[in-house]
Amino acid sequence: MKQFIVIVSLFVSQLVWAEDPISTGFFSNKALSGYDTVAYFTEQEAVEGSSKFKTEYKGADWYFALQQHLDMFLAEPEKYAPQYGGYCAWAVSANKGFASSDPKQWAIVDGKLYLNYNKSVKQKWDDDRSLHITQADQNWPEMMPK
Template structure:
């Protein structure tokens, strides 16, 4: 019995250490909690996507509010996908850590979408976004196992 428990803990820790390249919910495979990433750029606000307009990208399901937004994303996913896989940009920068993000805590800087954990963390991000972007750009490759 002790051996089974030990094997279970080992497997659990292996799963906890491995992170998907795109942040999704624990019980869901939806990127950005189902929000339409194109809408941040075209409407300047978070808009919930629809299950009628979906695609797969980097192992996650992406939802959009319209067929037009879906087509725009499919044509240029790197342009519209949030940086750092949609994980909290401040956590990637300040802590070299994976933290979930809130689609309502967002910023577009130099044409790129960044998401943060909550309003308090977003305020920290907003103090020095260029610094956080620079730090996160340095941390991210090691976090996802790429040199």
């Protein structure tokens, strides 16, 4: 029984540390659940992307509502990609944690896109955005595999 527990804990600890650089679903490889990351900047709203306008970036599939948005992303992916790989900004800040995010719980601050887990978590993040951004910026490099 001890061997089983050791093996399971090793497997689980590897899962904790083996997060992908871009948040995707368990059964999908879609960044932002298939939402158009450029639309947050151009339309100021969450817009679902289309498989007609798709690219691969950092191991994830990115979908766009328009060819123009795909072209803008291809020209400057770091400008449009969400911070912290699209993981919940509050979780990265407060817990050094990897939590999924809801593409409808977003904010653009100083030209950067941030996503959060749900509405109540986003409210916590909104209470002191600058503190959470500072903390997450410090935590994120330590969280990514070398």
